[in-house]
Amino acid sequence: xxxxxxxxxxxxxxxxxxxxxxxxxxxxxxxxxxxxxxxxxxxxxxxxxxxxxxxxxxxxxxxxxxxxxxxxxxxxxxxxxxxxxxxxxxxxxxxxxxxxxxxxxxxxxxxxxxxxxxxxxxxxxxxxxxxxxxxxxxxxxxxxxxxxxxxxxxxxxxxxxxxxxxxxxxxxxxxxxxxxxxxxxxxxxxxxxxxxxxxxxxxxxxxxxxxxxxxxxxxxxxxxxxxxxxxxxxxxxxxxxxxxxxxxxxxxxxxxxxxxxxxxxxxxxxxxxxxxxxxxxxxxxxxxxxxxxxxxxxxxxxxxxxxxxxxxxxxxxxxxxxxxxxxxxxxxxxxxxx
Amino acid sequence: xxxxxxxxxxxxxxxxxxxxxxxxxxxxxxxxxxxxxxxxxxxxxxxxxxxxxxxxxxxxxxxxxxxxxxxxxxxxxxxxxxxxxxxxxxxxxxxxxxxxxxxxxxxxxxxxxxxxxxxxxxxxxxxxxxxxxxxxxxxxxxxxxxxxxxxxxxxxxxxxxxxxxxxxxxxxxxxxxxxxxxxxxxxxxxxxxxxxxxxxxxxxxxxxxxxxxxxxxxxxxxxxxxxxxxxxxxxxxxxxxxxxxxxxxxxxxxxxxxxxxxxxxxxxxxxxxxxxxxxxxxxxxxxxxxxxxxxxxxxxxxxxxxxxxxxxxxxxxxxxxxxxxxxxxxxxxxxxxxxxxxxxxxxxxxxxxxxxxxxxxxxxxxxxxxxxxxxxxxxxxxxxxxxxxxxxxxxxxxxxxxxxxxxxxxxxxxxxxxxxxxxxxxxxxxxxxxxxxxxxxxxxxxxxxxxxxxxxxxxxxxxxxxxxxxxxxxxxxxxxxxxxxxxxxxxx
Ligand code: HDD
Ligand code: HEM
Ligand code: HEM
Numbered sequence: 001x002x003x004x005x006x007x008x009x010x011x012x013x014x015x016x017x018x019x020x021x022x023x024x025x026x027x028x029x030x031x032x033x034x035x036x037x038x039x040x041x042x043x044x045x046x047x048x049x050x051x052x053x054x055x056x057x058x059x060x061x062x063x064x065x066x067x068x069x070x071x072x073x074x075x076x077x078x079x080x081x082x083x084x085x086x087x088x089x090x091x092x093x094x095x096x097x098x099x100x101x102x103x104x105x106x107x108x109x110x111x112x113x114x115x116x117x118x119x120x121x122x123x124x125x126x127x128x129x130x131x132x133x134x135x136x137x138x139x140x141x142x143x144x145x146x147x148x149x150x151x152x153x154x155x156x157x158x159x160x161x162x163x164x165x166x167x168x169x170x171x172x173x174x175x176x177x178x179x180x181x182x183x184x185x186x187x188x189x190x191x192x193x194x195x196x197x198x199x200x201x202x203x204x205x206x207x208x209x210x211x212x213x214x215x216x217x218x219x220x221x222x223x224x225x226x227x228x229x230x231x232x233x234x235x236x237x238x239x240x241x242x243x244x245x246x247x248x249x250x251x252x253x254x255x256x257x258x259x260x261x262x263x264x265x266x267x268x269x270x271x272x273x274x275x276x277x278x279x280x281x282x283x284x285x286x287x288x289x290x291x292x293x294x295x296x297x298x299x300x301x302x303x304x305x306x307x308x309x310x311x312x313x314x315x316x317x318x319x320x321x322x323x324x325x326x327x328x329x330x331x332x333x334x335x336x337x338x
Numbered sequence: 339x340x341x342x343x344x345x346x347x348x349x350x351x352x353x354x355x356x357x358x359x360x361x362x363x364x365x366x367x368x369x370x371x372x373x374x375x376x377x378x379x380x381x382x383x384x385x386x387x388x389x390x391x392x393x394x395x396x397x398x399x400x401x402x403x404x405x406x407x408x409x410x411x412x413x414x415x416x417x418x419x420x421x422x423x424x425x426x427x428x429x430x431x432x433x434x435x436x437x438x439x440x441x442x443x444x445x446x447x448x449x450x451x452x453x454x455x456x457x458x459x460x461x462x463x464x465x466x467x468x469x470x471x472x473x474x475x476x477x478x479x480x481x482x483x484x485x486x487x488x489x490x491x492x493x494x495x496x497x498x499x500x501x502x503x504x505x506x507x508x509x510x511x512x513x514x515x516x517x518x519x520x521x522x523x524x525x526x527x528x529x530x531x532x533x534x535x536x537x538x539x540x541x542x543x544x545x546x547x548x549x550x551x552x553x554x555x556x557x558x559x560x561x562x563x564x565x566x567x568x569x570x571x572x573x574x575x576x577x578x579x580x581x582x583x584x585x586x587x588x589x590x591x592x593x594x595x596x597x598x599x600x601x602x603x604x605x606x607x608x609x610x611x612x613x614x615x616x617x618x619x620x621x622x623x624x625x626x627x628x629x630x631x632x633x634x635x636x637x638x639x640x641x642x643x644x645x646x647x648x649x650x651x652x653x654x655x656x657x658x659x660x661x662x663x664x665x666x667x668x669x670x671x672x673x674x675x676x677x678x679x680x681x682x683x684x685x686x687x688x689x690x691x692x693x694x695x696x697x698x699x700x701x702x703x704x705x706x707x708x709x710x711x712x713x714x715x716x717x718x719x720x721x722x723x724x725x726x727x728x729x730x731x732x733x734x735x736x737x738x739x740x741x742x743x744x745x746x747x748x749x750x751x752x753x754x755x756x757x758x759x760x761x762x763x764x765x766x767x768x769x770x771x772x773x774x775x776x777x778x779x780x781x782x783x784x785x786x787x788x789x790x791x792x793x794x795x796x797x798x799x800x801x802x803x804x805x806x807x808x809x810x811x812x813x814x815x816x817x818x819x820x821x822x823x824x825x826x827x828x829x830x
Contacts, residue, residue: 007534064473067428071465077435078458085450086524092439093765100776103436104783107429111787114425118794286767287524294524297451301531305455312462319470326478 007307009300017306018296021083022273022280024313028076030269033168034175035069037265041176043109043136044169045195046129055129057184059113061331068323070106075316082305084295087281094286095146098156102142109135137169144168151275152219153282160219163210170203171264178245178261182254183331193249196261203264204242211235220282222275230274238267366764368773369441372780374746378739379784380434383427383791385738387468388502388551389558390420391495396585398491402484408578415802416562421476422794424468426787433780441773445753445763448528452518452537453508460504468497502554503547510542512754513745514611520757529757541611545604552600553741556593556701557734562586563708564731565799567724572808580718583727587708587717594701601698612755615748618687682750690740690747697737704730 012018042062049055081088092099112132116125148164149156177196181189215223225231245260276282283289296302363371393416400409435457438446446453471493474482478490517537518529531537563586566579573579609616704726711717718724753760 009532064477067425068466068469068473070428070432071461071469074432074435074461074465075458077439078454078461081435081438081446081450082454082458085454085528086447088439088450088454089443089446092436093443093767096440096765096768096772097776099436099440100433100779103433104779106432107783107787110425110429111790114422115790115794118422118797290524297454298521298530300534301451301455304531304534305458308455309458309462312459316462316466319466323470323473326474326481 007300007303012299013303013306017302018083018292021079021296021302021306022277022292025076025080025083026269026273028072028079029272030266032069032072032076033265033269034262035072036066037140037168037172038175038179038262039066039069040109040136040140040169040172041174041199042180043132043176044173045176045180045192046136047133048191048195054188057188057331058180059116061180061183062113064327065323066110068320070110073106079305079309083297083302084280084290084292085297086290086295090281090284090286090290091146091150094284095149095156098142098146098149102139102146105135105138105142107135108132109139136172140168140172141165147272150281151272152214152222153284154217154219158219159213160210160217163206163213167203167206167210167268170199170206171268173199174203174245175258175261175265178249178254178258180331181249182258185330189252189254193252193254193257196257197246197249200242200246200261200264204239207235207238220275225275231271234267234271234274238264241267362770362774363777365768365770365773366761368770368777369437369764369768370760372773372777373437373441375777376430376433376437376780376784378742379788380427380430381738381742382735382788383423383430384498384502385554385557385735386423386561387420387427387498389554389556389561390416390423391498392555393558393562393585394420395491395495398488402488408581411578412582415798417475418798419795421472422791424472426791428469430784430787440776441765441768442753442763443765445758447526448758448763449512449754450528451531452511452515452529455531455534456504456507456511456538460501464497464501464504468494468501471497499551502550506546506550507538507540507543509745510540510546511537513546513749514540514542515754515757516540529754541607545600545607549597549600549604549741552593552597553734553738555589556597557738559586559589559593560701560727560734561731563590563727564729565795567727568799569802569806570718571724571728572803573806574718576806584712584717587705587712590701590705591709594698594705598695598698598702601695612749615682615687615744618682618684618748619691619744620688680751682748687744687748690743694737694741694744697733697740700730701734701737 014020039062042058046055046058049058077088080091108131112128112130112135116128116132119125142165144165144167145156145161147168148161149158151164152158152160154160174196177192177199181192181196184192211226213219215226226235241260241263245257245264248254248257248260278291278293279289280292280295281290362368394413397409397413397416400406401413438453471490474490475487475494479487482490515529515537517531517533517535517540519532520527521530522528523530563583566583566586569576569579570583605616605619608619707723708717708727711720711723749755751759751761753763
């Protein structure tokens with residue numbers, strides 16, 4: 001066995017590297033929930049638009065960015081596989097139908113808009129619209145159920161998991177509305193504002209119900225974590241961000257509203273991380289609980305993914321800056337303005 | 339002839355499902371069929387991106403540089419195809435990576451440390467690159483400079499080639515694993531990475547990468563040629579499409595012979611590293627000297643199911659198999675399939691291999707004939723050639739798929755050669771109800787997806803013909819009688 005490169009073989013680059021990777025995986029999850037979240041929101045709000053001009057505006061907003069956003073899901077998945085393979089296999093095997101249902105919902109969401117523009121035929125376009133809207137609602141719901149089933153370890157068909165799914169749908173609608181309000185003309189923005197406020201209230205209400213259920217049933221032993229200082233802080237901040245967003249929206253300050261709206265899915269991901277850590281996969285029928293330390297790969301593998309992967313991750317963040325600056329202008333039905 | 343259930347027995351071992359009693363398929367069987375089916379569809383789109391990338395770069399370059407309408411036309415047409423293919427590649431790719439966890443969790447747990455890294459690099463280095471710059475390529479023509487625009491086409495194509503690289507690192511490791519050590523983690527025997535360079539650059543890696551990239555280029559060149567031939571068929575003087583046909587044929591002249599030469603050497607490498615698979619490719623059952631079958635046809639229906647020597651009419655080079663295997667000894671003993679406990683389904687492997695190789699030689703023929711026609715400057719005037727190229731447009735894909743069937747099915751019963759059996763890799767918690775339900779969903783939805791892709795291509799071609807001013811008339815189907823070629827010299 002040759003000694004490869006200069007990468008340490010027997011110990012992690014830093015003793016806390018496994019924990020850092022837990023953070024990296026959660027970061028990718030947050031990026032996904034935030035970025036694809038407003039894509040889902042656009043898809044849901046699309047259903048409320050009757051007028052063809054409005055619909056094309058929404059599709060123009062969605063077109064250039066959704067695919068890059070969706071890659072964060074793959075980054076989340078593959079980095080989990082690379083750092084915590086047992087978590088990847090158990091999470092997906094334990095939630096077989098939910099996981100595959102979710103990717104199929106993503107499939108419908110993705111192909112709908114692409115196929116729609118290929119043919120000027122009303123029935124065809126209606127079918128594609130259904131695919132887009134249906135996928136945009138079902139995907140965040142099932143992803144939320146998957147996350148809920150992971151965190152609370154009470155199975156996918158349970159109140160906590162289903163409420164997490166509903167919460168993710170609501171928060172996606174809220175961020176989608178804020179994104180569109182910030183990026184479209186005044187007429188559309190006003191309607192987005194009203195819908196966004198409803199969605200934000202629904203989300204906050206949903207979170208309260210979810211937490212009440214979780215504390216009441218102590219699902220996955222989560223009650224004490226939620227009632228701890230960081231738990232209460234995250235929930236409190238969510239309420240503050242939600243209310244601040246609503247106030248700003250009512251004053252037509254859409255860009256600032258978008259900022260606060262995007263804080264909601266970030267805080268939600270933070271809550272997921274808090275509820276899991278230091279475990280990364282709770283005990284289920286498929287086996288005992290795994291802590292970060294137990295699930296992590298060996299030092300050489302993790303060191304290598306760190307040294308090769310981190311610079312690339314920085315480049316990726318630069319890509320996103322570039323992409324969003326190219327498409328930074330206000331959106332018209334023909335595409336992004338100057 | 340054997341009853342069809344026999345085929346499944348041969349293909350999937352004992353416990354095959356067609357005993358007529360069970361309503362749901364066994365979870366292992368359903369998982370394997372599902373994985374094979376979904377990757378077969380995914381790879382169609384992946385190969386489209388890989389093979390089309392150089393065309394897109396070239397057309398974009400020429401469109402910017404020469405201002406000639408014909409390149410702008412080709413750029414915009416094929417970019418639309420690329421965009422649709424890319425979306426389909428994306429939405430079918432995500433289920434692929436999920437199935438590692440949903441259907442083959444033991445595989446993910448055992449090999450995660452080895453394959454997770456490359457898969458994560460693929461996402462971070464390749465998918466992001468491709469997705470971001472394709473966004474610019476599709477929606478940013480007016481928003482960025484010519485230079486940035488051209489660069490976006492290069493980076494998009496590079497992303498496609500890079501994602502092929504990383505995914506094949508994974509697959510090549512599964513064929514010829516090295517750079518690892520088995521350890522126990524959480525009570526399970528798993529592979530631990532010990533030498534990353536050995537693990538990433540396995541013996542199979544470069545073979546596979548060259549062969550796969552070249553196969554994608556061939557498949558797409560045939561597709562481009564077929565579409566061009568069809569449009570020329572309808573409209574003789576479509577300048578842009580004459581150019582496209584010529585470029586595609588020139589690419590084939592290089593790529594098709596290269597594939598055969600490379601494939602021949604590749605075969606010997608497989609023989610060295612996976613002798614059991616090679617024996618299945620050659621239908622070599624008994625240990626002893628081996629002949630090399632250049633060409634084989636079944637002499638009875640039995641031979642289809644059981645392609646062994648006595649059942650075939652074959653043109654063989656006696657003992658050349660031994661010669662090749664040993665590197666120079668005609669009498670060398672080659673291990674036959676009889677010596678292994680469990681074998682891959684030989685007929686599938688044997689006939690898939692012959693199908694691929696046969697098509698490979700057909701492509702060489704088509705390429706050289708096209709070269710001759712270019713030399714005589716009548717590439718767009720030979721009705722027969724146009725017809726053949728239209729008919730051949732899906733065949734590159736057929737060769738690509740069957741080549742993969744050789745690789746993947748020939749490796750059975752192993753999912754990681756000599757390390758992990760497929761039967762040990764599948765989920766132990768998966769019920770046959772769930773597995774059957776998802777299989778049915780994937781079959782139905784993916785058939786819809788492939789049809790949608792084919793219809794889209796058809797609509798794009800119809801749109802192009804409309805723009806070229808071609809009227810639809812009922813009697814000029816390409817498979818109909820050879821039409822008069824108005825205005826153009828039909829013969830020399
Ligand atoms: C256009 C498609 C195409 C064409 C024309 C050919 N191949 Fe191929 N072949 C493939 C597409 C392909 C592939 C992309 O499907 C495979 C599967 C894995 C790989 O690396 O490439 C493959 C694999 C593959 C293997 C390895 C199987 C394994 O890994 O077990 C061999 C030995 C050959 N090919 C040999 C040939 C020969 C002798 C050809 C003669 C003309 C040929 N191929 C043409
Ligand atoms: C990195 C790339 C790939 C990986 C990691 C991979 C992995 C796997 C796995 C885990 C299985 C299931 C076990 C089995 O039944 O063999 C499988 C089977 C299969 N794969 Fe691959 N594969 C890859 C590429 C491909 C490609 C490109 C194709 C092309 C079509 C393909 C075709 C198949 C088929 C047809 C089966 C079913 C074989 C059978 O059930 O007997 N694979 N592969
Ligand atoms: C089991 C094996 C495979 C897995 C898990 C897998 C996974 C994926 C995923 C997740 C995507 C979506 C990326 C995006 O959103 O942009 C994707 C796309 C892609 N895959 Fe695969 N893939 C597999 C096999 C292959 C093979 C064998 C090739 C070719 C050698 C390939 C080439 C590509 C390419 C070029 C894309 C970009 C999308 C496109 O251009 O169509 N993949 N793959």
